[in-house]
Amino acid sequence: MPEMNNAKKLRGWSLRDAAEAGQLLEVTCQFCRTTYRFFPSDLLKLTTNVGLDRLACRFRCERCDRGDYMSLKVLQIWGSEFGKLPVRRLVRFTTIKKPIWEDGVL
Numbered sequence: 002m003p004e005m006n007n008a009k010k011l012r013g014w015s016l017r018d019a020a021e022a023g024q025l026l027e028v029t030c031q032f033c034r035t036t037y038r039f040f041p042s043d044l045l046k047l048t049t050n051v052g053l054d055r056l057a058c059r060f061r062c063e064r065c066d067r068g069d070y071m072s073l074k075v076l077q078i079w080g081s082e083f084g085k086l087p088v089r090r091l092v093r094f095t096t097i098k099k100p101i102w103e104d105g106v107l
Contacts, residue, residue, distance in 0.1 A: 013052075014052065014053050014075065015050050015051065015052050015053065016041045016044055016045050016048070016050050016051060016053065016056065017041070017045065017050045019041040019053065019075055020040070020041035020042040020045060022077075023077075023078065024041065024075050024076060024077055024078070025038050025039065025040065025041075025075070025076040025077075025078055025086075025088065026038065026039045026040075026041055026044070026053070026056075026073060026074075026075060026076070027073070027074045027075075027076050028057065028060050028071055028072070028073050029071070029072050029073075029074070030062035030064065030065060030067065030070055030071055031070040031071070031072055032062065032065055032067050032070040033062060033064050033065040033067075035062055035063075035064045035065075037060075037089055038076070038086065038087065038088045038089060039088070039089050040088065040090065040091075043089075043090060043091035044056070044091075046091060046094075047091070047094065053073060053075065056073060057071050057072060057073035058071070060073075
C-alpha cells in the first residue's frame with residue numbers, strides 16, 4: 002500500500018495536541034540537510050495553537066536562510082533517545098523596538 006502524504010497526516014494535529022502527547026517536532030531543511038528539533042510547548046509560547054501542516058511554512062533555516070525547503074515531522078520520544086537526541090529549547094525571547102515613520106505636512 003502506498004505511503005500517505007505527510008501533509009495529510011499533519012492536517013488534523015495541532016501544536017497543543019503534540020505537546021499533550023509528549024512528542025517532538027523535527028524540522029529539516031531539504032536544501033542544506035540541517036535538522037532542528039523542538040518541543041511543541043516551547044513553540045506555543047511564541048505562536049498560537051496552529052495546525053502542524055501550517056507550521057512548517059513559518060520556519061526558515063538558520064544555515065542557508067531558505068524557507069521554501071522546510072519539512073516537518075512529528076517524533077515520538079522513546080526511552081533509548083533520552084540524553085542523546087539534540088533538542089532546541091526556548092531560553093528567552095526579546096522584542097525589538099523598531100521606529101515607524103509617517104510623512105506629514107508642516
